[in-house]
Amino acid sequence: MRLALFQPDIPQNTGAILRLGACLGVACDIIEPAGFPVTDRHFRRSGMDYLDHVEITRHPSWRAFMEAHAARGGRLVLATTRGATPLPEFTFQAGDTILLGRESAGAPGYVHAAADARVYAPLAPGMRSLNVAMTAAIFVAEALRQTNAWPRPAPGPQALPGAPSGAHQME
Numbered sequence: 822m823r824l825a826l827f828q829p830d831i832p833q834n835t836g837a838i839l840r841l842g843a844c845l846g847v848a849c850d851i852i853e854p855a856g857f858p859v860t861d862r863h864f865r866r867s868g869m870d871y872l873d874h875v876e877i878t879r880h881p882s883w884r885a886f887m888e889a890h891a892a893r894g895g896r897l898v899l900a901t902t903r904g905a906t907p908l909p910e911f912t913f914q915a916g917d918t919i920l921l922g923r924e925s926a927g928a929p930g931y932v933h934a935a936a937d938a939r940v941y942a943p944l945a946p947g948m949r950s951l952n953v954a955m956t957a958a959i960f961v962a963e964a965l966r967q968t969n970a971w972p973r974p975a976p977g978p979q980a981l982p983g984a985p986s987g988a989h990q991m992e
Contacts, residue, residue, distance in 0.1 A: 822964055823895075823918040824849045824957055825886065827932060830856035830924040836872070837954040838921070843875035846972050847961055850918070851879045852886045856925075887935065890918060896937040900960050901928060902950050904941030911940045913964040924953050 824847055829835045835851070842849040851859065859879065880886035890897060895916030920936065922928030933939060942951060942959055951959070965971045 822847050822913075822915060822961070822968065822970060823893075824961060825852060825890075825897075825918050825920045826850065826953075827852045827883070827920060827928055828854060828856065828923050829921075829953075831953075832857045834924060834952065834954045835859075838957045839875050839877060840871040841954070841958055841961060842877075843871040844972075845961060845965060847965075848876035848878070850886060850889075851877065852883055853879060853881050856923075883932070893918075897935060898938045898940055898960075899928060899933060899936035900942070900956050901933070901939050902941055903927070903933070904939040906938060906940050908940055908942045908960065908963060911938065913967045915968045915970065917964060919957070919960050919964060921953050921957055 824838060824842055826835060826838060826849070829838075829851065835855070835857075839849055841847070853859075878889065880889060893916075895918055896914060897920055898911075898913070898917050899920045899922070901922060920928070920932070922932065940960070942956060944951070950956075
């Protein structure tokens with residue numbers, strides 16, 4: 822399972838998505854050009870020290886990403902408001918790459934055309950879209966659930982280092 826970000830615009834969203842990848846063991850691809858320097862302090866701040874624990878592959882272009890994706894194999898699943906299949910009806914596979922479009926413009930036609938599946942998260946009437954980081958979390962959670970690929974913690978309660986007894990990992 823992988824997450825791919827197509828030309829992300831907002832460093833804080835990208836940092837949050839990379840943190841998600843680190844925490845859930847999901848590799849991430851950044852398809853450039855991004856709308857910010859990937860080393861920008863806001864990007865590092867939102868990703869915090871989690872960025873050291875996620876596999877990040879930067880691709881200088883869509884073409885470079887597609888070459889790497891073809892070599893890796895698996896399906897390209899585009900999360901889009903213009904999707905053909907609602908998320909609750911889609912079946913993920915272990916080798917899928919979930920692709921997220923730009924915050925400002927979504928994904929262009931050529932990205933839609935390249936996707937093996939175009940999937941949308943059903944929303945309440947009158948709502949346009951979710952934040953891209955929220956979309957990533959919902960899609961990854963469902964994909965990990967379906968493929969039985971959630972990380973397996975060590976047995977017993979997972980206390981935070983230095984936390985009092987009974988304090989569990991919740992933020």
